[in-house]
Amino acid sequence: DVKVTQSSRYLVKRTGEKVFLECVQDMDHENMFWYRQDPGLGLRLIYFSYDVKMKEKGDIPEGYSVSREKKERFSLILESASTNQTSMYLCASSPLGWAGELFFGEGSRLTVL
Amino acid sequence: SQQGEEDPQALSIQEGENATMNCSYKTSINNLQWYRQNSGRGLVHLILIRSNEREKHSGRLRVTLDTSKKSSSLLITASRAADTASYFCATDPNSGNTPLVFGKGTRLSVIA
Numbered sequence: 001d002v003k004v005t006q007s008s009r010y011l012v013k014r015t016g017e018k019v020f021l022e023c024v025q026d027m028d029h030e031n032m033f034w035y036r037q038d039p040g041l042g043l044r045l046i047y048f049s050y051d052v053k054m055k056e057k058g059d060i061p062e063g064y065s066v067s068r069e070k071k072e073r074f075s076l077i078l079e080s081a082s083t084n085q086t087s088m089y090l091c092a093s094s095p096l097g098w099a100g101e102l103f104f105g106e107g108s109r110l111t112v113l
Numbered sequence: 114s115q116q117g118e119e120d121p122q123a124l125s126i127q128e129g130e131n132a133t134m135n136c137s138y139k140t141s142i143n144n145l146q147w148y149r150q151n152s153g154r155g156l157v158h159l160i161l162i163r164s165n166e167r168e169k170h171s172g173r174l175r176v177t178l179d180t181s182k183k184s185s186s187l188l189i190t191a192s193r194a195a196d197t198a199s200y201f202c203a204t205d206p207n208s209g210n211t212p213l214v215f216g217k218g219t220r221l222s223v224i225a
Contacts, residue, residue, distance in 0.1 A: 004155070033212060042201070042217035043156075058212070090155055101146065102203075102213060104155035 003027070006091050006105035013112050019078040021108050023091030030095060032074035033102065034058075034066065037088040046089075049074055081112045117145075117202040117216030125222040132189040134219040136202030137182075143205040145178055146213065147187050150199045159187075159200075164207070194225040 007022035025032065033048040035058075045058030047066040055066050063085060067075045074093075078085055088109050092102040120135045136145070144163045148156040162169045162178045162185065169176045175188040189196055199220050203213040 031212075035215075040217065043215040045212060045214075048212055088153075092156075101158040101161060102148075102156070104148075104157070106155045107153070109153075 004091055004093055004103050004105040006089075006108045008108050009106060011108060011110045013081050013110065015082060015112060017081050017112075019081050019110065019112075021076040021078075021089055021091075021110070023074045023076070023105055024072050025074075025093040025103070026072065027093060027095070027103065028071065029093040029103070030071075031093060032068065033092045033094075034064075034074065034076045035090045035092065036060070037090055037107075043090065046076065081110075083112050086110060086112045117204050117214065119200070119202055119216045119219040121219060122217070123220040123222070125224065126192060128192060128194055128223055128225050130192055132192050132196070132221055132223070134187045134200050134221070136185045136187070136216055138185075138202075138204045138216075139183065140204075141180070141207040143207050145176075145185050145205070146203045147174075147176060147185075148201045148203060148215075150201065150218070152198070156201065189221075192221075192223045194223050197221060197223045 004025045034046045035043040037043050044060050049055045049068045065077045088107050090107050091105040094102050117136045117138045146161045147159045150156045160171050160176050162176050173190045178185045199218040201218045203215045
Protein backbone atom coordinates (compact mmCIF):
# COMPACT_ATOMS: atom_id res chain seq x y z
CA ASP A 1 0.00 0.00 0.00
CA VAL A 2 1.20 3.46 -0.92
CA LYS A 3 2.49 5.42 2.02
CA VAL A 4 3.67 8.96 2.71
CA THR A 5 4.79 9.40 6.29
CA GLN A 6 5.23 12.71 8.03
CA SER A 7 7.38 12.39 11.12
CA SER A 8 5.34 14.55 13.49
CA ARG A 9 1.58 15.03 13.59
CA TYR A 10 1.75 17.86 16.13
CA LEU A 11 4.58 20.21 17.02
CA VAL A 12 4.81 23.22 19.29
CA LYS A 13 7.81 25.48 18.83
CA ARG A 14 8.93 28.88 20.03
CA THR A 15 9.56 31.92 17.84
CA GLY A 16 13.09 31.86 16.44
CA GLU A 17 13.57 28.11 16.75
CA LYS A 18 14.75 26.06 13.79
CA VAL A 19 12.11 23.53 12.78
CA PHE A 20 12.49 20.41 10.66
CA LEU A 21 9.48 18.69 9.13
CA GLU A 22 10.33 15.32 7.67
CA CYS A 23 8.49 13.41 4.98
CA VAL A 24 9.24 9.92 3.70
CA GLN A 25 7.54 8.05 0.86
CA ASP A 26 7.91 4.37 0.07
CA MET A 27 6.64 4.42 -3.51
CA ASP A 28 9.85 5.35 -5.34
CA HIS A 29 8.18 8.53 -6.59
CA GLU A 30 10.25 11.17 -8.34
CA ASN A 31 8.16 14.18 -7.31
CA MET A 32 7.64 15.44 -3.80
CA PHE A 33 5.79 18.52 -2.57
CA TRP A 34 5.27 20.60 0.53
CA TYR A 35 2.00 22.52 0.97
CA ARG A 36 0.67 24.56 3.83
CA GLN A 37 -3.04 24.72 4.56
CA ASP A 38 -4.74 27.58 6.34
CA PRO A 39 -8.46 28.21 6.92
CA GLY A 40 -9.97 30.18 4.07
CA LEU A 41 -6.80 29.98 1.99
CA GLY A 42 -6.81 26.35 0.91
CA LEU A 43 -3.55 24.60 0.01
CA ARG A 44 -0.61 26.70 -1.04
CA LEU A 45 2.55 25.23 -2.52
CA ILE A 46 5.77 26.03 -0.66
CA TYR A 47 8.41 23.98 -2.48
CA PHE A 48 8.58 20.94 -4.69
CA SER A 49 11.27 18.59 -5.95
CA TYR A 50 11.37 16.48 -9.09
CA ASP A 51 14.62 14.64 -8.36
CA VAL A 52 17.21 14.10 -5.68
CA LYS A 53 19.01 17.34 -4.79
CA MET A 54 16.63 19.29 -7.07
CA LYS A 55 14.16 21.81 -5.71
CA GLU A 56 11.83 24.43 -7.09
CA LYS A 57 10.06 27.30 -5.34
CA GLY A 58 6.33 27.20 -5.16
CA ASP A 59 3.97 30.08 -4.50
CA ILE A 60 5.05 30.91 -0.94
CA PRO A 61 8.70 29.89 -0.37
CA GLU A 62 9.67 32.84 1.82
CA GLY A 63 10.82 31.75 5.28
CA TYR A 64 11.26 28.13 4.21
CA SER A 65 13.94 25.91 2.71
CA VAL A 66 13.96 22.26 1.71
CA SER A 67 16.37 19.37 1.45
CA ARG A 68 16.19 16.26 -0.69
CA GLU A 69 19.32 14.19 -0.17
CA LYS A 70 17.60 10.87 -0.86
CA LYS A 71 14.79 10.07 -3.26
CA GLU A 72 12.41 8.94 -0.54
CA ARG A 73 12.89 11.85 1.86
CA PHE A 74 11.90 15.50 1.50
CA SER A 75 12.46 17.81 4.45
CA LEU A 76 10.95 21.23 5.05
CA ILE A 77 13.04 23.59 7.16
CA LEU A 78 11.94 26.72 8.96
CA GLU A 79 15.22 28.46 9.72
CA SER A 80 13.70 30.80 12.30
CA ALA A 81 10.09 30.01 13.06
CA SER A 82 7.61 32.85 13.33
CA THR A 83 4.03 32.93 14.60
CA ASN A 84 2.68 33.44 11.07
CA GLN A 85 4.07 30.01 10.19
CA THR A 86 1.58 28.36 12.51
CA SER A 87 -0.26 26.10 10.09
CA MET A 88 -0.99 22.60 8.86
CA TYR A 89 1.82 21.33 6.63
CA LEU A 90 1.09 18.63 4.08
CA CYS A 91 3.65 16.56 2.20
CA ALA A 92 2.76 14.77 -1.02
CA SER A 93 4.44 12.69 -3.67
CA SER A 94 3.67 11.61 -7.22
CA PRO A 95 5.31 9.42 -9.83
CA LEU A 96 7.13 10.81 -12.83
CA GLY A 97 5.10 13.50 -14.58
CA TRP A 98 3.11 16.30 -13.04
CA ALA A 99 -0.33 15.36 -14.15
CA GLY A 100 -1.17 12.39 -12.04
CA GLU A 101 -2.53 11.68 -8.64
CA LEU A 102 -0.86 13.10 -5.56
CA PHE A 103 -0.40 10.91 -2.50
CA PHE A 104 -0.56 12.87 0.72
CA GLY A 105 0.77 12.31 4.21
CA GLU A 106 -1.42 12.81 7.27
CA GLY A 107 -0.15 16.32 7.86
CA SER A 108 1.91 18.06 10.53
CA ARG A 109 0.17 20.71 12.60
CA LEU A 110 2.75 23.25 13.72
CA THR A 111 2.09 25.86 16.38
CA VAL A 112 4.68 28.60 16.86
CA LEU A 113 4.37 30.47 20.15
CA SER B 114 -1.68 31.08 -7.31
CA GLN B 115 -5.22 29.82 -6.75
CA GLN B 116 -6.67 28.38 -9.93
CA GLY B 117 -9.76 26.49 -8.83
CA GLU B 118 -12.57 28.00 -6.87
CA GLU B 119 -15.11 25.66 -5.26
CA ASP B 120 -18.72 26.55 -4.73
CA PRO B 121 -20.40 26.47 -2.30
CA GLN B 122 -17.90 26.99 0.52
CA ALA B 123 -20.05 24.86 2.79
CA LEU B 124 -22.94 22.48 2.22
CA SER B 125 -25.16 20.69 4.71
CA ILE B 126 -27.52 17.90 3.62
CA GLN B 127 -29.45 14.97 5.05
CA GLU B 128 -28.23 11.41 4.69
CA GLY B 129 -29.53 9.86 1.49
CA GLU B 130 -29.62 13.15 -0.42
CA ASN B 131 -27.29 13.99 -3.28
CA ALA B 132 -24.48 16.52 -2.84
CA THR B 133 -23.22 18.66 -5.69
CA MET B 134 -20.07 20.74 -5.53
CA ASN B 135 -18.75 22.96 -8.29
CA CYS B 136 -15.28 24.08 -9.29
CA SER B 137 -14.38 26.92 -11.63
CA TYR B 138 -10.90 27.61 -12.94
CA LYS B 139 -9.19 30.28 -14.99
CA THR B 140 -6.72 28.85 -17.48
CA SER B 141 -6.71 25.87 -19.82
CA ILE B 142 -5.93 22.55 -18.20
CA ASN B 143 -4.66 19.06 -18.96
CA ASN B 144 -6.79 17.44 -16.29
CA LEU B 145 -8.82 18.20 -13.20
CA GLN B 146 -8.82 16.13 -10.03
CA TRP B 147 -11.01 15.94 -6.95
CA TYR B 148 -9.66 15.17 -3.48
CA ARG B 149 -11.29 14.54 -0.15
CA GLN B 150 -9.98 15.55 3.29
CA ASN B 151 -11.34 14.31 6.58
CA SER B 152 -10.94 16.76 9.42
CA GLY B 153 -7.31 17.11 10.49
CA ARG B 154 -6.05 14.51 8.02
CA GLY B 155 -4.27 14.44 4.66
CA LEU B 156 -5.98 14.60 1.29
CA VAL B 157 -7.09 11.50 -0.56
CA HIS B 158 -7.45 11.37 -4.34
CA LEU B 159 -10.96 10.60 -5.55
CA ILE B 160 -11.07 10.95 -9.31
CA LEU B 161 -9.23 12.46 -12.28
CA ILE B 162 -10.91 13.72 -15.44
CA ARG B 163 -8.91 14.65 -18.52
CA SER B 164 -9.57 17.72 -20.61
CA ASN B 165 -10.95 15.63 -23.47
CA GLU B 166 -13.46 13.86 -21.20
CA ARG B 167 -16.88 15.24 -20.30
CA GLU B 168 -18.05 12.86 -17.59
CA LYS B 169 -16.59 10.19 -15.35
CA HIS B 170 -18.03 7.87 -12.72
CA SER B 171 -16.54 6.08 -9.76
CA GLY B 172 -18.94 4.32 -7.43
CA ARG B 173 -21.28 6.98 -6.00
CA LEU B 174 -19.18 9.78 -7.51
CA ARG B 175 -19.94 11.48 -10.78
CA VAL B 176 -17.67 14.19 -12.16
CA THR B 177 -18.40 16.40 -15.13
CA LEU B 178 -16.08 18.78 -16.94
CA ASP B 179 -17.05 21.65 -19.21
CA THR B 180 -13.87 23.14 -20.66
CA SER B 181 -15.79 25.82 -22.54
CA LYS B 182 -17.09 27.18 -19.22
CA LYS B 183 -13.92 26.23 -17.35
CA SER B 184 -15.94 24.41 -14.73
CA SER B 185 -16.38 20.99 -13.16
CA SER B 186 -18.88 19.47 -10.79
CA LEU B 187 -18.65 16.61 -8.31
CA LEU B 188 -21.87 14.79 -7.50
CA ILE B 189 -22.04 12.39 -4.56
CA THR B 190 -25.21 10.32 -4.75
CA ALA B 191 -27.06 8.82 -1.78
CA SER B 192 -24.76 10.54 0.69
CA ARG B 193 -23.79 8.99 4.00
CA ALA B 194 -22.61 10.51 7.28
CA ALA B 195 -19.16 9.12 6.45
CA ASP B 196 -19.03 11.43 3.40
CA THR B 197 -18.69 14.38 5.78
CA ALA B 198 -15.38 15.97 4.76
CA SER B 199 -13.86 18.81 2.75
CA TYR B 200 -13.63 18.36 -0.99
CA PHE B 201 -11.03 20.07 -3.15
CA CYS B 202 -10.61 20.40 -6.87
CA ALA B 203 -7.10 20.59 -8.29
CA THR B 204 -6.15 21.57 -11.80
CA ASP B 205 -3.17 20.57 -13.88
CA PRO B 206 -2.47 23.75 -15.86
CA ASN B 207 -1.67 23.38 -19.50
CA SER B 208 1.46 25.52 -19.14
CA GLY B 209 4.59 23.43 -18.91
CA ASN B 210 5.87 21.75 -15.79
CA THR B 211 3.54 23.32 -13.25
CA PRO B 212 2.31 21.35 -10.24
CA LEU B 213 -1.35 20.93 -9.39
CA VAL B 214 -3.14 24.03 -8.16
CA PHE B 215 -5.77 23.50 -5.49
CA GLY B 216 -8.95 25.41 -4.76
CA LYS B 217 -10.09 26.40 -1.27
CA GLY B 218 -12.49 23.51 -0.88
CA THR B 219 -16.13 22.82 -0.06
CA ARG B 220 -16.98 21.68 3.45
CA LEU B 221 -19.70 18.99 3.24
CA SER B 222 -21.71 17.97 6.29
CA VAL B 223 -24.01 14.97 5.96
CA ILE B 224 -26.48 14.76 8.82
CA ALA B 225 -27.72 11.34 9.86
